[in-house]
Amino acid sequence: MKRQKEMIATLTDKELVLQVYFTQAIMIVLAFIFGFFLFGSWSEVGALFKFDLQRIVLVGGVVAVVVVLLDLLLDRYLPESWLDDGGINERVFRGLTLPRLLALCLVVSIVEELLFRAVLQTAFGLVIASTIFAVIHFRYLDKPVLFLNVWLVSFGLGIIFLWTGNILITIFAHFLIDFILGLCIRYQYQKKEKVSYDSE
Template sequence: MVGKIKYMTKKEITSIFLWQNGLLILLGIGIIFISTGILNWLGQISFDWTGAIYGLILGIGLGSLNVWLDRLLPERVTDDGGLNQLIFHNRKLLDIFLLCCLIGVAEELVFRGIIQFYFGFWASVILFVLVHFRYLIKVYLLFNVIITSIIIAGLFQFSNQNLIAVIIFHIVFNFIGALDMRNRYQNKGGVARG
């Protein structure tokens, strides 16, 4: 996967993310319509902004811990094959933030708002981990994505199925990590151009 992406421009990489997450959102909306209808689903999902504060605090705390561990551990343990470097190298802050927002909304709509809502805690955890297959290649990355998935699923469950809380957590967690990657890779070589 990384081999093919090495020769893509930033615009092409961004396009892949937009398509992938756009399809996730459409899939999620389709499943909601087919299963119970959007109005019934909206009535059962919490959008409480008070719970979102917990998502924000947890996202900042765990995102910062993740950055600290990534800097503490050797790169051979934390490297995902160079994909994160290709994605975040020389990217503008607004681009990073918008990508994190898109990913947070799409993934949490599907994994917590649909999979966990209809199929339960462990189904959402396992599928979330499997979708992040590039993190399955190393023990630390696998452990990291499993723990993160359990924390997000737990936040959704303990916040009375608050979709806003998990979306905010996901955006903040990803944004902190992405900013750190951008800063670390800023002066390194890279191939994401344009």
């Protein structure tokens, strides 16, 4: 864990973002490999995509707003040390333009929902998929609150997937969660930088 933190510290913000894209590339390859062996046909995968725009926006939007509000409440009332991820999220999001932030969140939400919900949850169940999802965020393993938070968000998205059978709803919810929280991180960083600049 310490070695990983030291390695991350040597990366620039741009390299960290590229690292995120690299891990997403690995995940999408894994999703296709596992999907090939676990599903009887690609039509079974296709059946998980239901373009019901009203339901996607309504259900996905409500889920995202609830998750973001709970996250902001945790941020407000819990000790900062409990939620400290080493500044990685800030470093990933702070320098992104809005189009790049949108693109990153879109890629992450599509890839992770395909792998963890469409493939792993369908094959191995909700608890296993949520646990694997939480474990891959290994920088949270020594942060119980962050780890539990990620697990619960994954579990919640998994419940929505079980209820609706529509991967597009969880993709949209996941995207909105990441995008809104990314905007918050970006805004807080810019505000902090402005205060620092004005005080000079």
